Amino acid sequence: MTTETTPIQFRMVRYPHAGQVDGVWAMTRDALPELREDEVMVRISHLSVDPGMRGWITPKRSYMPPVQPGEVMRAFGVGEVVESRSERFKVGDWVTGFTGVQTLANLPANGLRAIRPDLAPPQLFLSGLGMTGYTAYFGVTDIGRPQPGETMVVSAAAGAVGAIACQVGRIQGARVVGIAGGAEKRAFLLEELKVDAAIDYKAGDVAQQLAMAAPDGIDVYFDNVGGEILDAALGQINRHGRIVVCGGISQYGDMDLVRGPSNYLQLIAQSARMQGFTMRDYIDRVPEAFMALAGWRAAGKLMFREHIVKGIERFPEAFDMLFAGANNGKLLIEV
Amino acid sequence: MTTETTPIQFRMVRYPHAGQVDGVWAMTRDALPELREDEVMVRISHLSVDPGMRGWITPKRSYMPPVQPGEVMRAFGVGEVVESRSERFKVGDWVTGFTGVQTLANLPANGLRAIRPDLAPPQLFLSGLGMTGYTAYFGVTDIGRPQPGETMVVSAAAGAVGAIACQVGRIQGARVVGIAGGAEKRAFLLEELKVDAAIDYKAGDVAQQLAMAAPDGIDVYFDNVGGEILDAALGQINRHGRIVVCGGISQYGDMDLVRGPSNYLQLIAQSARMQGFTMRDYIDRVPEAFMALAGWRAAGKLMFREHIVKGIERFPEAFDMLFAGANNGKLLIEV
Numbered sequence: 078m079t080t081e082t083t084p085i086q087f088r089m090v091r092y093p094h095a096g097q098v099d100g101v102w103a104m105t106r107d108a109l110p111e112l113r114e115d116e117v118m119v120r121i122s123h124l125s126v127d128p129g130m131r132g133w134i135t136p137k138r139s140y141m142p143p144v145q146p147g148e149v150m151r152a153f154g155v156g157e158v159v160e161s162r163s164e165r166f167k168v169g170d171w172v173t174g175f176t177g178v179q180t181l182a183n184l185p186a187n188g189l190r191a192i193r194p195d196l197a198p199p200q201l202f203l204s205g206l207g208m209t210g211y212t213a214y215f216g217v218t219d220i221g222r223p224q225p226g227e228t229m230v231v232s233a234a235a236g237a238v239g240a241i242a243c244q245v246g247r248i249q250g251a252r253v254v255g256i257a258g259g260a261e262k263r264a265f266l267l268e269e270l271k272v273d274a275a276i277d278y279k280a281g282d283v284a285q286q287l288a289m290a291a292p293d294g295i296d297v298y299f300d301n302v303g304g305e306i307l308d309a310a311l312g313q314i315n316r317h318g319r320i321v322v323c324g325g326i327s328q329y330g331d332m333d334l335v336r337g338p339s340n341y342l343q344l345i346a347q348s349a350r351m352q353g354f355t356m357r358d359y360i361d362r363v364p365e366a367f368m369a370l371a372g373w374r375a376a377g378k379l380m381f382r383e384h385i386v387k388g389i390e391r392f393p394e395a396f397d398m399l400f401a402g403a404n405n406g407k408l409l410i411e412v
Numbered sequence: 413m414t415t416e417t418t419p420i421q422f423r424m425v426r427y428p429h430a431g432q433v434d435g436v437w438a439m440t441r442d443a444l445p446e447l448r449e450d451e452v453m454v455r456i457s458h459l460s461v462d463p464g465m466r467g468w469i470t471p472k473r474s475y476m477p478p479v480q481p482g483e484v485m486r487a488f489g490v491g492e493v494v495e496s497r498s499e500r501f502k503v504g505d506w507v508t509g510f511t512g513v514q515t516l517a518n519l520p521a522n523g524l525r526a527i528r529p530d531l532a533p534p535q536l537f538l539s540g541l542g543m544t545g546y547t548a549y550f551g552v553t554d555i556g557r558p559q560p561g562e563t564m565v566v567s568a569a570a571g572a573v574g575a576i577a578c579q580v581g582r583i584q585g586a587r588v589v590g591i592a593g594g595a596e597k598r599a600f601l602l603e604e605l606k607v608d609a610a611i612d613y614k615a616g617d618v619a620q621q622l623a624m625a626a627p628d629g630i631d632v633y634f635d636n637v638g639g640e641i642l643d644a645a646l647g648q649i650n651r652h653g654r655i656v657v658c659g660g661i662s663q664y665g666d667m668d669l670v671r672g673p674s675n676y677l678q679l680i681a682q683s684a685r686m687q688g689f690t691m692r693d694y695i696d697r698v699p700e701a702f703m704a705l706a707g708w709r710a711a712g713k714l715m716f717r718e719h720i721v722k723g724i725e726r727f728p729e730a731f732d733m734l735f736a737g738a739n740n741g742k743l744l745i746e747v
Binding site: 345350 | 670
C-alpha cells in the first residue's frame, strides 16, 4: 500500500432535472479497495472538464452509456502510476484515460495510455495534445475540409476545441471567422488566435454580423453551440457547404428541450451537409493528429490556452463555469 | 398564328401569409404576344404539381429565385410544339421544362428538352422518367447509398419521390421500411411497392412503430417530411447513418415557423450525417438516371403511380391536395 492520504471522489448521485444540477454531485472520501490483477493505482494530477460530461449524465442513448447514480463522475485525467499490478505500466509512469473525478484511483491498465511528460507538461495531453486537440484536428481536416481561400466559421471559438479549430483552419489556408461572447473573448480571437474576423454574439444580431464578417458566405461551419448561431450559419451556408457538428453547448442545459435548427432546409437549397463525429471514429489516427499538432506547436503556429481551476473540491463550480461560458480556454482542474 | 382558343394562365398574385393560400392565385385569359426569335409556342398537355412549388412562392433565398407577384406560376410541364422560331424544335416535337401553369405558352427554346413520346406516355417524363424519378434515383444511389442488407427508411413513401425511392432502395438490396399516412397508403406500400415493412404514422407513435419495423436501427433515412418523423428517425439512426434531406413537406405550411429536428445532436453520437441536394447537382448525370429507371421499368422492377387531376382550372385544388397528402402517387394535371 502507498502512503496516500484519504482519496476524494465526486459521485453523480442523481441525474440533472430540467437543467438543474443542484444535488447532482456528492463528494465522498472512500478508501480504495485492494489493487487487483491488471490494475494500476494512479495519483491524478489534472482532470479535464468537458462539454461532453453533460451527455454522460443524461439517461439517454448516446455514444457512451450514461454514468449510473452513485458512480464516480466520468472524466478524462492524467496522473502518475503509484502502484502497479500490470505489466504495461510501472511505478513512476505517467498515463491518461478515463480516471474519473477523484484524486486516486485503481484503474484497469488496458484503459490507459502512456504519455511522455518529457515532451510537454502533462496537462497538455488533456488539452491541445489530447482529445481536445484531436477533436479539432479531425473535425477541421477530415469533416469540414476547408480549401485554401474558403471561409470557415467557428462558434465557441475561444473555447477549448474552438480555439484549436480556428488555428487549424488558418493553417489549412482558410479565411477564419470566430464567434465568441464578449469583447474580451473577441479580442483574444483577433490578437492571440489571429483569426481573420471575429464576432461578439452578445454585441448584436449574429446573422447581421456574420453577413458582414463573411461577405462571400460560409463554406465550412464548425459548430460547438447549436441554437440561434447554428441557424444563422445555415442561413448563409454556401453551395456544397459543410457543417461540422462538434457540439451543441447552448442546447445541453435541458436535453429534453433541445431546439433543432429551423433553417435546416437550407441543406436542400444549398446541397449542403451537416455531419457529426466523435473521437472513436479516429482512434486509429491519433498518432497522425498528435504529430501534426505537436509539430505546429513547436513551429509556433499553434497556441493552447488553458484555464486551470485549483483543487478537486471545486469540480462542481468548474462544471457550472463551463456551461456559463466563464472559462477562457481549455478548462482543467489541478487536483 | 395558330388556331388555339384563348389561353388560360394561373398567376401568383401575392405570397401566402402564415400558410394561408387564399388569394394567392388568379386565373387569367391573356392572349399570347407574338412569338419571338428562338422561342417556341407549346400547347401544354400535362403539368407537374410539386412540393417544391411552396418554396418558389416564398420570398426567401432558395435554390431558385421566388416567383414574383403577377407572374405565371412556375411549374414543370410537357407539351407539343405548335409553332417554332427556333432551329432546335419543329412543329410536332414534344418537349419538357418549366412551362408554367398555363395551357399555351411562348417559351425560350434553350430552356426546353425534347422527349420521345414513342418511348413512354408524355406525362411519364414529369414523373418516374422525369425530375421526380431522377430525384429519387440520385438521392438513394448517390447520397443515401444503402448497402445490401442495410435498413433504409423512406417517409412520404406513397408520394411521388418516396414511392420511387422505396423501389430503388430495394433494387440496391436494402431492407426498405416505408412510412405513409393511412391504412390505404400502407397497403399500397406493402402490396404494390413490395416494401419489407410499412408504417401508418396516423395509427400510433412513429418512434415506437419504427423501433418495431427497423429493429436493427436505421442506416439510411430518406426524408421527405421533416418534423416529428425526422426526429423519430434521428433517434434510431445507426452509427455512420445517412439522412437524405430531400424535402420537408410537413414544414412547408409556414416557412417562418419551421420546426428544426430537435434530435439533431444524434448526428454527433452516431457520427451520422444529414445531406441535402437538388437536381442541379446532377444535371450532367440525367442520362444515367433515365437509362437506369427506364431499364428497371421495362424489366418490371419499378412501377410508377400517377394521380391525374383533369382540367387546369383545378390547379388551386390540386396544390392544396398535395399539402394535405390527399394524392396517391405523383400528382399531375391533365391540362
